[in-house]
Amino acid sequence: MRLLKVFLPSTLLSLLFCSTILSAQSIVLPKSISFSGDPTYSQTELLTFTGLKPGASSTIAEVQAAAQKLNDTGLFSDIHFESNAHGLVFSLKPMPNMLPARFTNFVWWTPDELNTALKFRVPLYEGSIPQAGNMQDTVCAALKAMLAEKGVTATVVALASSDQPNSPPTAVSFAIDSPEIHVRTLTFASASPAMQTKFEKVVKDATSQPYDQFATNSAIDSQVRNIYRNEGYLDAVITTITHSAPQISNDAINLDLTATINEGEPYRISQLTWPGSEIVSTDDLNKKSKLHPEELASEIALKQTLQILYRAYYAKGFQDAKVQASSTKDAATHHVAYTIRVIPGEQYRLHAINVVGLTDQQRKDFDAAWPHRPATQRLRRRLAHEPRRLLRRRLPSILPYEKQRHPVSTRLLRHLQSLL
DSSP states (O other), X not given: OOOOEEEOOTTHHHHSOGGGOOSSSEEEOOSOEEXXXXXXXXXXHHHHHHTOOTTSEEEHHHHHHHHHHHHHTTOEEEEEEEEETTEEXXXXXXXXXXXXXXXXXXXXXXXXXXXXXXXHHXXXXXXXXXXXXXXXXXXXXXXXXXXXXXXXXXXXXXXXXXXXXXXXXXXXXEEEEESEEEEEEEEEESOOHHHHGGGHHHHHHHTTSBOOHHHHHHHHHHHHHHHHHHTTOTTOEEEEEEEOOOEEOSSEEEEEEEEEEEOOOOOEEEEEEOOOOSSSOHHHHHHHOSOOTTSBOOHXXXXXXXXXXXXXXXXXXXXXXXXXXXXXXXTTTTEEEEEEEEEOOOOOOOOBOOOOSOOHHHHHHHHHTOXXXXXXXXXXXXXXXXXXXXXXXXXXXXXXXXXXXXXXXXXXXXXXXXXX
């Protein structure tokens, strides 16, 4: 967090309105007080915020306090002022990397309504929040006052939040910390009867849980999309998620949610294209595929089919292989064709092996079965520092690969497998 600095010129006392100094502490402000460097705020907004009045009596301390008041907001990374031919001029440098304000559970208002209200209640609020300074506290106080007007005594907090785990913050989220906002019920509108029965887990996961406009809605949307995709509804979307008026109880505020769904029609497979390779032929994949023409275009069945290719490539040493499926949808007939390709990456070879956890006798047996040949040297390197539990899992995929190329390595692996 960067500390903000205010630059106050050391020559201020000699430069500032020498002709109008009333005493060592008293001055008359010039008729022009202006602000430069940040066009986000109007001259009137900034002047009103500082409390300075052009042409009025003041003191050096009051001018310094006005600069400090601007600094304390956290909106500016540098502030200095001077007296020149243009009057008293404040030079402001905007604070970089400010974050948008996000409102997670203020269910009486929309985000637009909150932003409009805060611009009226919080001086210099424009929707972006610095990560330092007192702006966050000022916004929290304004939100708390708005809740009090609704008859709700609440604790409001501000937290830096991120869209992805372990990522830099992307917003400052304001939330009602207490009382908690809970989802009481979740209803799905416009869903067919056959699909309604599949939403039980979604409802269970959402109800009686704290409400967060972004996290709750995102979780519902993701779960519902997955359910529909697995049933072949490739165009299904949640169009809106709305909530009832908040129901205030002694210890919580409850909401009833309604998700409106546009299902569309289920899609069927028209074609699944895999050109084949040395590792998996077209015929082999077609036999093992979980998707066939005229079957429902289930996303989970597609993933299972792609997993067949991934495992085959992994077993051959292509541990970074990427399996992709591009789709071509025919909205008129509700059919979809998938074309599959594999980006194999580099083939991994044995680097070293160091087996741990063997008894002395097992170590002797292992060493006796370890011939000094290039294939087994590569095998040593490949399984370096593998714990026994991981070796048990990896050996079945390694054995077929080694058997084709290096029988000695295969015998060694089987011997190792017997020891484990």
